[in-house]
Amino acid sequence: MQTEKVIDHIVNWLKDYATNANCKGFVIGVSGGIDSAVTSTLCAKTGLELLCVEMPIHQGANQVTRADKHINWLMEHFPNVNRQPVNLTPVFDNLVAALPSVDNEEERFMSLANSRARLRMTTLYYFAALEGYLVAGTGNKVEDFGIGFYTKYGDGGVDLSPIADLMKTEVYAIGDSLGVNQDIMEAAPTDGLWGDSRTDEDQIGASYPELEWAMEMDDQGKTSDDFSDRQKEVFLIYKKFNTANRHKMIPIPICEIPASLK
Ligand SMILES: NC(=O)c1ccc[n+]([C@@H]2O[C@H](COP(=O)([O-])OP(=O)(O)OC[C@H]3O[C@@H](n4cnc5c(N)ncnc54)[C@H](O)[C@@H]3O)[C@@H](O)[C@H]2O)c1
Numbered sequence: 001m002q003t004e005k006v007i008d009h010i011v012n013w014l015k016d017y018a019t020n021a022n023c024k025g026f027v028i029g030v031s032g033g034i035d036s037a038v039t040s041t042l043c044a045k046t047g048l049e050l051l052c053v054e055m056p057i058h059q060g061a062n063q064v065t066r067a068d069k070h071i072n073w074l075m076e077h078f079p080n081v082n083r084q085p086v087n088l089t090p091v092f093d094n095l096v097a098a099l100p101s102v103d104n105e106e107e108r109f110m111s112l113a114n115s116r117a118r119l120r121m122t123t124l125y126y127f128a129a130l131e132g133y134l135v136a137g138t139g140n141k142v143e144d145f146g147i148g149f150y151t152k153y154g155d156g157g158v159d160l161s162p163i164a165d166l167m168k169t170e171v172y173a174i175g176d177s178l179g180v181n182q183d184i185m186e187a188a189p190t191d192g193l194w195g196d197s198r199t200d201e202d203q204i205g206a207s208y209p210e211l212e213w214a215m216e217m218d219d220q221g222k223t224s225d226d227f228s229d230r231q232k233e234v235f236l237i238y239k240k241f242n243t244a245n246r247h248k249m250i251p252i253p254i255c256e257i258p259a260s261l262k
Pocket residue numbers: 110113114117143148149150151152154155190191193200203245247
C-alpha cells in the first residue's frame with residue numbers, strides 16, 4: 001500500500017464530500033481504539049471542523065484514558081478539532097430500568113450491548129443536525145464487508161465511511177504513518193460493549209489478520225475443503241459470520257408490489 005498517497009486520497013475525498021454536501025465538517029465517536037483514532041486524524045487533516053465525542057457507558061478506565069490522550073493530541077496539532085464528552089452511563093442505566101425485566105439476564109446481554117452502540121449513534125446524529133456535520137464512520141473492510149462485526153444502525157449508522165475499503169492491517173499502517181499514539185497502536189481491538197475487557201478476537205475466535213486471509217480466500221472462490229487444521233477452522237468462522245451478517249451488507253429488503261396489484 002502506498003500509505004502517504006492513500007492518506008492524501010482519503011483526506012481529499014472527505015473534504016470534497018463535505019463541501020459538496022454543504023456540511024461544515026464531521027462528528028465522530030472516539031473510543032480509544034485504532035479505527036476511530038485513524039478516522040478522526042484523517043478528518044482533522046481536512047482542515048474542516050471536527051467534533052470528537054467521548055461517550056463512555058460503564059467504560060474501562062484504560063479505554064477512556066486512551067481516547068482522552070488521542071483527542072488531546074489532535075487538539076494540539078489541529079486548531080479545527082474540538083471535543084465533547086457525553087456521559088451515556090446514566091442514560092443507558094435509565095433505559096435498562098425502563099425496560100421490562102427478564103428472568104435470565106444473560107438472555108439480553110447481546111441486545112443491551114447493541115443498545116449501547118445505538119445510544120452512541122443517536123448522540124452523534126444530535127450533534128450532526130445541530131452543527132451541520134456529517135457522522136464519520138469508523139468501520140474497516142473486514143469488519144464491514146467480511147464478518148459484519150458491527151451493530152446495525154449503531155456504529156454502522158453513519159453518513160460516510162472513509163476507511164471501509166481498508167483492511168485492519170492497513171488501518172494500522174496508516175495509524176503508524178499518522179503518528180497515532182503507541183497505546184492505541186498496541187491495544188487489542190475491542191467493541192467495548194460488554195462492561196468487561198473481552199477483545200474482538202475473544203468474541204470471534206480468530207484474529208483480524210486471520211480473518212483478512214479468509215476474506216481473501218473467499219473472494220478467490222475457495223471453499224473449506226481447500227483447507228485443513230487452523231486454516232479450515234478460521235475459514236469456517238469467517239463464513240459463519242459472513243453468512244449470518246450478510247443482511248447488514250446489502251440494501252434492506254423491500255416488498256415489491258406487483259404492477260397487477262396497483
Ligand atoms: N467494531 C466492533 O468491534 C463492533 C461494534 C459493535 C458491535 N460489535 C459486535 O457485533 C455484533 C452485533 O450483534 P448482532 O449482529 O447480533 O446485532 P445487530 O443488531 O447488528 O444485527 C442483528 C439484528 O439484525 C436484524 N436481522 C437479523 N437477521 C436479519 C436478516 N436476515 N435480514 C434482515 N435483518 C436481520 C434483526 O433486527 C437483529 O436483531 C456483536 O457481537 C457485537 O459485540 C462489534
